[in-house]
Each structure stands twice: as C-alpha cells, then as structure tokens.
Amino acid sequence: MTTWFSSPDDATTRLRGAGYLTDDATALTAYLAGTLEKPLLVEGPAGVGKTELAKAVARATGAELVRLQCYEGLDEARALYEWNYKKQLLRIQASGDGATWDETHDDIFTEEFLLTRPLLGAIRREEPTVLLVDEVDKTDIEVEGLLLEVLSDFQVTIPELGTVTATRRPFVVLTSNASRELSEAVKRRCLFLHLDYPSAEREREIVTSQVPGLDERVAAQLVDVVVRLRELELKKAPSIAESVDWARTLLALETGDLDEATVARTLGVVLKHASDHQRALRELKLASR
Amino acid sequence: MSLLDTHIGFVEALRGAGLPVSLAEGLDAIAALEKVSWHDRETVRAAYAATLVKRQPQRVTFDAVFDVYYPRLIGDGASAAADGSPVRDSGADLARFREALAEALAAGDPAALQDLAVDAVARFGAMPGRGPGLSSWSAYTSLQRVAPAELADRLVQALLGPGVDPEQAQRTAARRIGDFTRLVEGDARRRIAEEKGPAHVVDTTVRPTIDRLDFLAARRSDLEEMRREIYPLARRLAARLAKEQHARRRGPLDVRRTVRASIATGGVPLATHHRPRRPHRTDLVVLCDVSGSVASFAQFTLLLVYALREAFGGVRAFTFVDDVVEVSDRFRPGADVVEVMEGLAASTAHASMWGRTSYGRALTRFAEAHGDAVGPRTSLLVLGDARSNHSDLALPVLGELVGRARHAWWLNPEHPRHWGTGDSAADRYGELLPMLECRNLAQLGEFVHGIA
Numbered sequence: 001m002t003t004w005f006s007s008p009d010d011a012t013t014r015l016r017g018a019g020y021l022t023d024d025a026t027a028l029t030a031y032l033a034g035t036l037e038k039p040l041l042v043e044g045p046a047g048v049g050k051t052e053l054a055k056a057v058a059r060a061t062g063a064e065l066v067r068l069q070c071y072e073g074l075d076e077a078r079a080l081y082e083w084n085y086k087k088q089l090l091r092i093q094a095s096g097d098g099a100t101w102d103e104t105h106d107d108i109f110t111e112e113f114l115l116t117r118p119l120l121g122a123i124r125r126e127e128p129t130v131l132l133v134d135e136v137d138k139t140d141i142e143v144e145g146l147l148l149e150v151l152s153d154f155q156v157t158i159p160e161l162g163t164v165t166a167t168r169r170p171f172v173v174l175t176s177n178a179s180r181e182l183s184e185a186v187k188r189r190c191l192f193l194h195l196d197y198p199s200a201e202r203e204r205e206i207v208t209s210q211v212p213g214l215d216e217r218v219a220a221q222l223v224d225v226v227v228r229l230r231e232l233e234l235k236k237a238p239s240i241a242e243s244v245d246w247a248r249t250l251l252a253l254e255t256g257d258l259d260e261a262t263v264a265r266t267l268g269v270v271l272k273h274a275s276d277h278q279r280a281l282r283e284l285k286l287a288s289r
Numbered sequence: 290m291s292l293l294d295t296h297i298g299f300v301e302a303l304r305g306a307g308l309p310v311s312l313a314e315g316l317d318a319i320a321a322l323e324k325v326s327w328h329d330r331e332t333v334r335a336a337y338a339a340t341l342v343k344r345q346p347q348r349v350t351f352d353a354v355f356d357v358y359y360p361r362l363i364g365d366g367a368s369a370a371a372d373g374s375p376v377r378d379s380g381a382d383l384a385r386f387r388e389a390l391a392e393a394l395a396a397g398d399p400a401a402l403q404d405l406a407v408d409a410v411a412r413f414g415a416m417p418g419r420g421p422g423l424s425s426w427s428a429y430t431s432l433q434r435v436a437p438a439e440l441a442d443r444l445v446q447a448l449l450g451p452g453v454d455p456e457q458a459q460r461t462a463a464r465r466i467g468d469f470t471r472l473v474e475g476d477a478r479r480r481i482a483e484e485k486g487p488a489h490v491v492d493t494t495v496r497p498t499i500d501r502l503d504f505l506a507a508r509r510s511d512l513e514e515m516r517r518e519i520y521p522l523a524r525r526l527a528a529r530l531a532k533e534q535h536a537r538r539r540g541p542l543d544v545r546r547t548v549r550a551s552i553a554t555g556g557v558p559l560a561t562h563h564r565p566r567r568p569h570r571t572d573l574v575v576l577c578d579v580s581g582s583v584a585s586f587a588q589f590t591l592l593l594v595y596a597l598r599e600a601f602g603g604v605r606a607f608t609f610v611d612d613v614v615e616v617s618d619r620f621r622p623g624a625d626v627v628e629v630m631e632g633l634a635a636s637t638a639h640a641s642m643w644g645r646t647s648y649g650r651a652l653t654r655f656a657e658a659h660g661d662a663v664g665p666r667t668s669l670l671v672l673g674d675a676r677s678n679h680s681d682l683a684l685p686v687l688g689e690l691v692g693r694a695r696h697a698w699w700l701n702p703e704h705p706r707h708w709g710t711g712d713s714a715a716d717r718y719g720e721l722l723p724m725l726e727c728r729n730l731a732q733l734g735e736f737v738h739g740i741a
Contacts, residue, residue, distance in 0.1 A: 008325065008332065024331065024332075024335065025331075025335040025338070025339075028325065028332060028335045028336065028339070029335065029339040031324075031325075032321050032324060032325070032336065032339055032340075035324045036317070036320055036321060036324065038317070041343075043345060044345075085554050085559060086553065086554060086555075089554060089555045089557070093555075178345070178525070179524055179525055179528045180525060180528055181344075181525065184309065184343075187343040187344075188311055188313060188314060188343075190343075191317075191321075191339045191340060192338075192339060192340075192342055192343045193339060194342075194345045194348065228457075231460075233516070233517065275628075279628075
C-alpha cells in the first residue's frame with residue numbers, strides 16, 4: 001500500500017532526480033523508513049541537508065510536505081490541534097435562549113471548531129504526506145510526549161472527539177542538531193541517520209549540480225578549501241549550504257580561478273565568526289594578502 | 290553459527306560495549322534486514338546502524354563490533370588461495386611488501402590498502418608457537434615490522450606536485466598512514482575473533498565510546514577527538530540550562546498583558562501572562578592543578594569552564610603546580626579555542642617555582658594573593674588528583690576558603706579506589722569539601738549541569 005521507494009537503488013535514483021545527491025547509507029535508510037513505516041530521525045551539524053532530505057523525499061514521491069517547525073515553547077495547541085475558542089464563544093452567544101446547554105455543548109466540540117495543526121493535519125490527510133518535524137531538539141521535553149503517540153501508532157487522541165488514526169501513514173522525518181539529547185523513548189521509535197559533511201567528491205557533485213554555471217576547476221578548488229576549513233577547529237565549520245553560497249558568490253563575481261586573494265576576500269560567505277575568520281586566514285597563510 | 294545466533298551475539302556484544310539496544314530495536318533490525326539484499330556487506334551494516342545506533346558517538350564502537358561479528362573475509366581470503374603457497378615472513382618479502390604499500394599509499398587506493406592490511410597481518414603479524422592449530426595475531430608486531438610511518442617522507446615526495454604544497458602533502462600522508470594502521474588493527478581483531486570467538490574480542494579490545502573514555506587513559510588522537518566533543522557538549526549543557534532556568538522562571542502575574550490577551554476571547558482570560566523573573570547568577574572560581582599527571586584532565590575542565598561562561602555571572606580561573614597564576618584573562622569572549630589553549634599552556638609554565646606539585650603551597654599562595662576572589666556569592670571549584678608529593682596540605686587554608694564560599698567542590702580524575710593511597714590526600718581534603726569522581730566527559734557534563 002505504500003508507494004515510497006521500491007529499493008535502496010530506487011531511492012538513490014529518485015532522490016537524485018529530485019535534486020538531492022545521497023550516499024548509499026542515506027538512500028538505504030530513506031528506503032527503510034518508507035518500507036518499515038517508521039519515523040526517521042536525522043541528526044548532524046547544521047547545513048548538511050537534513051531538512052533538504054525531507055523535502056527531497058516529498059518531491060521524489062510526489063507527496064505533500066507538512067512541516068512542523070519546533071521551537072522553545074511549542075505546545076500542544078500549536079503542534080497538534082486547538083479548539084477555536086473565539087468561534088465557540090460566538091456560537092454560545094448566538095445560540096440565544098432557544099437551545100439548551102446540552103445541545104450547545106455538543107455543538108461546540110465538533111469538527112467545525114477544531115483548528116488542525118501540523119501533526120493532526122498530517123495524520124488526517126488521505127494523500128501521501130511527508131511530515132517534517134524540524135529541529136525537534138529545540139522543543140521542551142513535554143512535546144516529545146505528544147510526539148510519542150503520533151510516532152508509534154500514527155494516531156492522535158482528542159478527548160472530546162475520540163481517537164483519530166491515520167488512514168495512510170505519513171513518511172515522518174525528524175531533524176535535530178543534537179543540542180539536546182532526545183529521550184530514549186523517541187529514539188527507540190525512530191530509525192536513526194547521522195548526516196555528516198560529504199566526501200570531497202560528493203560535495204563537488206553537489207556544488208556543481210546546485211550551481212551549474214560554475215567552472216569545474218573553481219568548484220574543485222572551492223571544495224578543497226572548504227574541506228581544509230573543516231579540519232581546523234572552528235566554532236562553526238562551513239556547511240554544504242555555505243559551500244553552495246560560496247559557489248554562487250564566486251559565480252556572481254565571475255571568478256575564473258580561486259586564488260588566495262579571492263579566498264581572503266570572500267571568506268565571509270562561509271565563516272560566520274570573527275575569530276574563525278582570523279584563524280582561517282592564519283592557517284591558510286592568507287594574512288599578508 | 291546460525292544467522293540468528295550471530296545476530297543475537299552481535300546485539301549482546303553491543304549492549305556489553307555500552308550501547309543501549311532494546312529488544313524492540315533488535316526486532317526492528319531483523320525487519321530491516323528482511324527488506325534489503327544481503328549481497329553487500331555495507332548494506333547490512335547500514336541497515337543495522339539505522340536501527341540500532343541512536344547517537345553518533347556510539348558509531349565508532351558499533352563499527353568495531355560489527356567488523357568482528359560480520360567479518361569482511363575469513364582467514365586469508367582469496368588472496369592466499371590464489372598462489373597457494375604458505376605465507377612467509379622474510380627480508381625479501383618485507384622489502385617487496387613495503388614497495389607495494391608505498392605505491393598503494395601514494396595512489397590512495399582504499400581497496401589495495403585493505404588487501405595489503407590483510408596481507409600484512411598474515412605475513413608479519415602471526416604469533417605461532419602455542420601448539421598446532423593455535424596461533425594468534427598481533428597488529429603491533431606487523432606494524433613494527435612494516436613500519437608504515439617510515440614511508441611518510443617518501444609518500445610526501447610522491448604526493449608533491451602541481452597545486453599541492455608540502456603541508457597539504459604531509460597532512461594527506463599522515464591521514465593515509467593512519468587509515469592503514471587502523472585497517473591492520475581491524476584485521477588483526479578479525480583474525481583473533483575467528484579463533485577465539487567474537488565475544489572474547491569485543492570484551493577485550495573494543496574501546497568505550499569517547500564520552501566514557503577515561504581522561505587519564507586517553508591517547509593523543511582521543512584527546513583531539515575529545516576536544517572536538519567539548520564544544521557540542523558545552524552547547525548542549527548551555528541549552529539545557531537555559532531551558533530549565535526558563536521553565537523555573539515563571540514570575541508574578543502580568544495583569545496588563547493578561548487582560549489585553551483576554552479581549553480576544555470575550556474577556557475570558559484563557560491564558561495568563563507572567564513577568565519574567567530576574568536571573569540569579571553566581572560567580573565561579575576555578576582552581577586547577579596543571580601538573581603533568583593531570584594536564585589533559587585540566588585542559589578539558591578549563592575548556593569546558595570557558596565554554597560555559599554564559600551560565601555563570603563571572604568566571605575566574607587559576608592554575609597551579611606549586612605557585613598560583615590567574616588565567617582568567619585568557620578566556621576572552623569570542624576567542625579562538627586553539628589560541629586559548631596555547632596561551633594557557635604558556636602562562637601555566639609560570640605556575641611552578643619548584644616543579645613539584647604542592648597543594649599546600651599553592652593554596653596558601655592563592656589565599657594570600659587572590660583570597661578576595663572567594664566570597665559569599667562564589668562557587669569554588671578545585672580540579673586535581675590531590676597528589677601532593679607528601680608535602681604540607683594546608684588543610685586549614687582550604688577549610689577557610691570553603692567556609693567563605695557559597696558552594697565548593699573538588700573534582701578528582703582518579704578512580705575513588707585510589708583516593709587516599711600513596712601520596713593522595715583525597716580523603717583528607719574530602720573531609721573539607723565534597724570530592725567527586727570526574728573521569729570522563731559524561732561525568733564532567735553531569736557535574737556542570739548539577740552546579741549551574
């Protein structure tokens with residue numbers, strides 16, 4: 001009944017078609033997540049394409065992407081569902097004296113007054129859905145409790161209405177920067193994938209596919225520098241997203257050769273801390289230029 | 290061994306190595322394996338990893354255990370069968386082998402390196418002589434014989450070329466030689482596992498994950514890995530602290546905002562709003578023993594303290610061997626980690642007048658010169674192994690400092706069973722202030738979380 005991926009190779013091909021270059025482990029894990037109908041927890045440094053993976057799965061399979069962006073203070077009302085209080089108040093006021101309280105009471109807890117939030121929305125959808133729970137480590141512990149029911153049984157219990165069970169299980173992707181250790185309970189329900197910086201070869205492929213106009217040689221030089229930068233102990237190592245940004249910058253500057261002067265001039269695109277900047281200049285021996 | 294036995298043994302071994310693999314996850318793994326083809330070992334590895342590993346630091350351990358239970362090949366594999374001759378170790382063989390290795394390293398061909406690693410253990414790593422059929426394998430012996438590190442210069446020469454500067458060539462050379470060393474170690478493990486059973490090998494050779502690794506037993510490469518781990522750790526801790534403080538911080542009712550919000554719901558205050566509570570911050574004073582025996586431990590704790598500055602109002606750090614030096618100014622906000630550690634190393638050189646650790650003298654000097662740093666709002670943190678070379682301990686001085694501080698702790702990187710043995714004064718200092726065992730990153734993290 002699922003129509004996600006038919007094999008790991010199929011996942012590789014179709015994700016590639018959707019503009020996402022995977023390695024074998026990523027493709028295999030994406031395939032397993034679809035086949036086993038288990039949520040997929042993706043961890044890794046910022047900017048290595050965790051969110052992008054979910055989007056690519058949606059693109060590749062023609063599914064709709066439902067996104068829940070997590071943040072500190074996210075609660076049930078924002079993640080799951082909420083009653084439309086204002087409308088309920090109006091309803092009570094409008095019912096006047098004619099209706100008894102019981103009728104009004106039954107009336108105001110119906111579908112009409114239910115505001116669907118991403119989690120419930122994803123579960124109720126009939127069409128194929130990719131549910132992206134982004135930056136799940138930013139939430140409070142309590143939200144993980146909410147997620148548990150959704151992730152293991154794909155259902156949501158609304159006290160006034162009963163239990164809503166998914167007719168079609170969504171493909172769930174949770175992303176995390178590991179700024180907080182997620183609870184064992186959540187992890188146990190998920191498949192785990194750690195996305196790391198890609199190999200130089202794959203990064204070159206990614207950069208050239210994202211920025212097609214860039215000279216092959218410049219792309220190679222760029223990736224070399226980025227790989228070196230990641231070897232330094234920086235506060236914020238450059239991510240794939242930043243290499244792509246850099247490639248765009250170089251393209252806009254019409255750079256034919258990534259020499260040291262150009263690196264020094266455009267380093268701000270990839271490094272976001274003053275101390276990192278200085279350190280990179282020193283380590284790459286660019287200080288004098 | 291049947292496949293199921295291997296699977297169960299594998300899961301058991303992972304548990305033994307410290308990975309919390311539940312029954313449900315084991316079942317998931319089997320379900321996942323049913324869905325993939327078995328012809329590729331890396332596929333099996335990835336399927337296991339996706340279902341069983343739930344934290345990236347565990348991955349190294351996982352890979353080591355996987356290699357032992359699902360070996361790449363058995364015995365000498367196809368290479369020995371091809372020429373049929375028994376493997377020998379002779380001078381000529383060694384010269385030929387090193388030639389081949391140098392070429393493979395220069396080419397950076399992973400498949401060739403893997404084959405050579407197998408070959409190296411087969412030829413030069415055998416330790417026969419314990420009766421027929423009984424032999425053992427040693428990565429150490431083979432690496433001693435082959436000595437890949439001696440090929441480094443040649444490799445650098447080979448790598449030098451257009452667009453490659455010497456430094457880059459050296460880095461590449463070091464990395465490839467390191468990779469080869471790891472391959473040899475892995476193959477020796479595999480062979481021993483074949484003879485003695487995988488469970489034995491996992492018990493004795495698989496190292497604990499990096500956050501459980503003992504500070505005092507860490508190797509150089511481990512230390513680098515730990516240092517990389519410290520920033521994420523500090524970030525995780527800071528995020529957790531901020532969040533918990535935030536949760537506790539529900540101040541008095543903000544009537545104005547509450548009433549205003551209630552207008553939207555017809556005057557019914559459905560949600561209340563609160564004023565934020567003033568943050569309460571304490572100062573932290575760190576006294577850190579930087580003598581040779583605890584130097585690496587000191588590095589981590591200082592680095593962590595540095596990374597956690599935000600959680601405390603003010604941080605003052607002092608290092609000592611037998612004299613005290615303030616190093617607070619090294620911890621400039623936004624400074625570069627490597628630079629800070631270099632600066633620390635330079636300034637701690639002055640912390641020693643006589644060269645031998647003396648807690649008594651250091652504490653006395655601290656009380657004289659910087660006694661005003663400790664006050665009723667201060668948390669005092671002493672880091673060291675409390676081994677004072679049988680000299681004066683200055684217990685009253687420390688007692689007085691502890692009395693003046695709001696809180697005081699002593700972190701000791703030694704196992705508690707060594708406290709009070711030899712010249713350790715841990716038990717005597719422990720009577721004055723709580724002495725805690727802090728031997729790895731996990732314990733360090735727990736402690737910092739507890740005090741902030």
